[in-house]
Structures are given as C-alpha cells and as structure tokens.
Amino acid sequence: MxxxxxxxxxxxxxxxxxxxxxxxxxxxxxIDITKQELKNMKRNIKTEEFRKIFExxxxxxxxxxxxxxxxxxxxxxxxxxDENGLCKVYxxxxxxxxxxxxxxxxxxxxxxxxxxxxxxDISCEEVVRLLLQEKDGIKLDIVxxxxxxxxxxxxxxxxxxxxxxxxxLHYWTDFKILILGVLQNREYNFGERIVVLGMAIKKxxxxxREGTKNTNVIPNYIQQFVADFNDSKNKDMYSxxxxxxxxxxxxxxxxxxxxxYNGNKVGEDFKIQQKINDRVxxxxxxETKFKMGQEKKEILNIQYDFEKYQQxxxxxxxxxxxxxxxxxxxxxxxxxxxxxxxxxxxxxWRNYCAMAMVYSIFLFMWTCCIEKDSxxxxxxxxxxxxxxxxxxxxxxxxxxEERLNQTESETLGHMAALVL
Numbered sequence: 465m466x467x468x469x470x471x472x473x474x475x476x477x478x479x480x481x482x483x484x485x486x487x488x489x490x491x492x493x494x495i496d497i498t499k500q501e502l503k504n505m506k507r508n509i510k511t512e513e514f515r516k517i518f519e520x521x522x523x524x525x526x527x528x529x530x531x532x533x534x535x536x537x538x539x540x541x542x543x544x545x546d547e548n549g550l551c552k553v554y555x556x557x558x559x560x561x562x563x564x565x566x567x568x569x570x571x572x573x574x575x576x577x578x579x580x581x582x583x584x585d586i587s588c589e590e591v592v593r594l595l596l597q598e599k600d601g602i603k604l605d606i607v608x609x610x611x612x613x614x615x616x617x618x619x620x621x622x623x624x625x626x627x628x629x630x631x632x633l634h635y636w637t638d639f640k641i642l643i644l645g646v647l648q649n650r651e652y653n654f655g656e657r658i659v660v661l662g663m664a665i666k667k668x669x670x671x672x673r674e675g676t677k678n679t680n681v682i683p684n685y686i687q688q689f690v691a692d693f694n695d696s697k698n699k700d701m702y703s704x705x706x707x708x709x710x711x712x713x714x715x716x717x718x719x720x721x722x723x724x725y726n727g728n729k730v731g732e733d734f735k736i737q738q739k740i741n742d743r744v745x746x747x748x749x750x751e752t753k754f755k756m757g758q759e760k761k762e763i764l765n766i767q768y769d770f771e772k773y774q775q776x777x778x779x780x781x782x783x784x785x786x787x788x789x790x791x792x793x794x795x796x797x798x799x800x801x802x803x804x805x806x807x808x809x810x811x812x813w814r815n816y817c818a819m820a821m822v823y824s825i826f827l828f829m830w831t832c833c834i835e836k837d838s839x840x841x842x843x844x845x846x847x848x849x850x851x852x853x854x855x856x857x858x859x860x861x862x863x864x865e866e867r868l869n870q871t872e873s874e875t876l877g878h879m880a881a882l883v884l
Contacts, residue, residue: 466608467878470581471597473603474594478584483549487589490542491582496530497563508557517543565620572801573619576636583801586794587851592844595793601648602796638683645804647796655883658823662816662876663667664689669812715881717773720828721766723768742833743776745769780831795823802855817874818864822854824882
C-alpha cells in the first residue's frame with residue numbers, strides 16, 4: 465500500500481555511499497540499540513568469528529527506548545565496522561537485523577495525522593553534499609510511495625490524541641510554511657531572516673498565550689506575514705530593523721565559548737578544538753575564589769582575542785561569498801529534520817531561541833574552522849561534524865535549555881545579537 469509522503473525534492477537522490485563515506489556515522493558517535501534488537505541479532509549469528517565480536521560489542525545504557533549502546537574500538541569506530549568501512553552486521557545477517565538507528569540514518573520520519581514526512585539528517589556527509597547542489601533552495605514534494613515497515617515503525621507519531629494534549633500541533637504544517645517562507649527570502653542575509661522569523665513566532669506565541677480559539681487566525685496570520693515579508697515594497701521597512709543592530713559578533717563569540725566550555729565541546733575531532741582555540745587565541749583556566757565565611761569556588765577564567773575573531777569573520781565571508789545558499793539549505797533541512805519549532809520543552813518561543821542559538825553556534829564554528837582557501841570538502845566535513853553535537857545529542861538539547869535559563873535573555877534583541 466502506497467503512503468502519502470512529504471519530502472524534500474532532492475530526497476530521492478540520496479544513496480548511502482558506503483565505504484566511500486569519509487566521515488562515517490559508525491565512527492565516534494553513539495549508536496543506540498534496544499534489548500529486543502540485541503536478542504534478534506543474537507539469534508541470527510551464523511559464524512563463530514562474528515560471535516566473538518558480538519560478545520564484547522555492547523554496554524548497558526538507558527535512554528528512552530534504548531537499553532544498550534555499541535562500544536567503540538581503539539580507533540573510535542563501531543566494533544562492527546570492517547576494514548573497508550562496511551557493516552559486519554549487514555554482511556552477517558542482513559539489513560533487517562540491524563538496529564533501527566542504523567537502518568534509518570540519515571532519514572528522519574514523522575507520521576502526522578495520516579500522512580508521513582521524511583527529511584535527511586545533516587550529520588551525514590552525503591546529505592550535506594546534496595544540499596550544496598540545491599542552488600534554488602529546498603522545495604518540498606508530496607509523493608505517493610511504498611514505505612518499508614522499518615520506516616513506519618521509526619516515525620515519530622503525531623495523531624489526534626497528540627494534538628488534543630498539545631493543541632499547538634494543529635499548526636504543524638503552518639510552521640513549515642513560515643520557516644520556508646521567511647528563511648528562503650534571499651533579499652536578506654540568513655541572520656536577518658532568523659530575526660524576522662523570531663518576530664513572527666513571538667506574535668504567534670502571544671496569540672496562543674492569549675487563548676486564541678479561532679483555528680484560522682494563526683494560519684491566516686502566517687500566510688499574511690510571509691506574503692508581506694516577501695513583498696519587495698516592504699524591503700525598506702524590514703531593512704531599517706537591522707540598521708543599528710550589533711553585528712560585531714561579540715555576543716555570539718562569548719555565548720559560543722561559554723557553550724563550548726559547558727560540557728558540549730564538539731569532541732569528534734581534536735583538530736576542531738584546535739582550530740577554535742587558535743582562531744580566537746582562546747585560553748582558559750580555573751581560578752579559586754574565596755571569601756571569609758563562604759565556601760571556595762572555582763571560576764572558569766576565559767580569555768580570547770576579539771580582533772582575531774573579527775578577522776575570522778571576514779575570512780569566512782570571503783569563502784562563502786556566492787555560496788550563501790549553502791547556509792540556508794543546511795539550516796533549513798536541519799530545522800525540519802529535527803522538528804523545530806516543536807523540538808524542546810517550553811513552548812514556541814523557547815524553541816525559537818534554541819533555533820537561533822543553534823544557528824549562532826554553527827556560524828561560530830564555521831567562522832573558526834573555515835578559512836579563505838578552504839575547500840568544499842572541508843565545509844562538508846565540518847558541517848557534518850558540528851551537526852552530530854548541535855542537532856543529534858540529547859545532552860546538547862538539555863544543556864541548551866539550561867543555557868537559556870542561565871542567561872535569562874530570551875529576548876529577540878539578544879537573539880539578534882547572536883545571529884547577525
């Protein structure tokens with residue numbers, strides 16, 4: 465039976481490149497597995513060689529539906545990865561006995577009110593490579609196609625019961641119209657579009673808090689907002705919003721460094737850490753503070769060279785000139801694949817702030833790691849690596865929420881200083 469599926473127009477071009485994958489998802493990245501999947505694999509072992517690998521390949525770990533995670537070898541690779549970068553589970557017992565995570569990645573699927581959506585995770589280098597080819601931006605297609613059973617099982621489900629418990633989910637499709645309608649307007653740079661998106665989301669959030677009961681009010685507002693923003697007659701009005709904005713990058717630098725030292729380092733590759741440290745002359749050390757009658761406190765003292773960061777901004781701008789759509793495509797696909805603005809707890813505005821902060825940190829990382837003479841492959845590598853932490857780490861999302869609580873600066877003005 466064919467299903468109705470919403471997907472990006474480039475989706476059908478994706479094909480796993482297997483052993484040609486340089487930044488393989490089976491390297492230095494947590495691979496979760498359920499108890500039942502472990503049992504299924506054990507029942508289908510055919511060779512003694514595989515059994516030896518299997519017996520020391522897992523460690524107990526509890527997160528959501530998952531009970532175990534796969535151990536890495538001394539080279540930080542999945543123990544089931546062979547010398548050619550191919551999966552031994554696939555070879556031994558077929559794809560149907562791989563974990564759900566391994567069968568699905570990089571696909572991210574949702575079942576919404578009788579229809580399916582499928583996007584692609586930008587932690588996959590081949591997905592990033594495809595996104596760099598979409599010069600006209602991301603288009604969404606509605607197709608009819610057969611879905612594998614694993615795709616249906618892996619889909620996050622949003623049905624009538626979910627919308628009853630959380631009425632905001634009634635506007636699931638409307639927010640795609642808003643995100644695409646605002647973030648693909650190339651009359652403005654991407655940071656400016658993020659700010660304008662915040663204006664719309666803030667208004668919708670206010671409507672919801674005021675208890676708007678007419679279900680047409682929000683969809684009508686979104687359609688009108690998108691139309692107005694894309695009307696060239698309003699260009700001067702929107703441009704004035706950014707005339708006196710702080711575009712120095714100072715707040716982005718400080719916020720990203722605090723994030724960086726808050727247990728969320730992009731730890732997959734030491735050279736990323738070194739790039740960041742060198743690019744802004746980053747130095748840090750713990751200092752002990754003590755006052756009479758109080759406990760000793762360790763305070764992290766961070767120093768950096770802001771002028772070096774400003775030069776890094778100029779270098780990145782030179783690299784990306786004429787290819788700004790790369791940033792647009794990557795961020796939009798990342799937001800859609802991760803179900804923003806419904807990803808984290810706390811409502812629409814909290815989700816918008818998370819989107820702004822994620823983009824801000826991406827921009828900081830790109831600025832530090834990409835140089836004037838960097839290659840397209842460099843950009844693909846760094847983007848897929850950043851995404852592993854910024855989009856695909858549950859602990860990152862928790863830390864992101866904590867960071868928002870700590871700063872108590874969830875204002876549109878503060879978010880603008882991070883993204884412009």
